Amino acid sequence: MAIQIQIFGRVQGVGFRYYTRQKANELGLTGYVKNKSDGSVFIEAEGDEAALNEFILWCHTGPSWARVQEVKYYTMPPYNYTKFEIR
Numbered sequence: 695m696a697i698q699i700q701i702f703g704r705v706q707g708v709g710f711r712y713y714t715r716q717k718a719n720e721l722g723l724t725g726y727v728k729n730k731s732d733g734s735v736f737i738e739a740e741g742d743e744a745a746l747n748e749f750i751l752w753c754h755t756g757p758s759w760a761r762v763q764e765v766k767y768y769t770m771p772p773y774n775y776t777k778f779e780i781r
Contacts, residue, residue: 695746696772699737700730701753703763710735711780713757721745724775740772 701710706729714727714737723741730736739749753765 695743696725696738696740696770697746697750697767698770699739699750699753699765699767701735701737701756701762701765702733704759704761705735705756706733708759709757710760714753715778715780717749717752718778721749723749724778725773726775726779726781728781738770738773738775739778740775 711727711729714735718725718727718739721741723739723745725737725739727735727737737753739746741749750765750767754762756762
């Protein structure tokens, strides 16, 4: 299963991408995370459904310095990433 996630709020400059990679690795997910020019964080993640659901729940809070206001996510076709990286 694969998803795209976009997270809005105070999510840049708070270590969100690094904690996202750490959480994805803990859950065995592959894909990437990056900052977007609109101030949001964008993620593509692949893995089993239970791990992705737990990851989505984590994205609603993120690291302690973040202030998540909104999380949007969509299913997508798998890209077959081999690791989870920061872009």
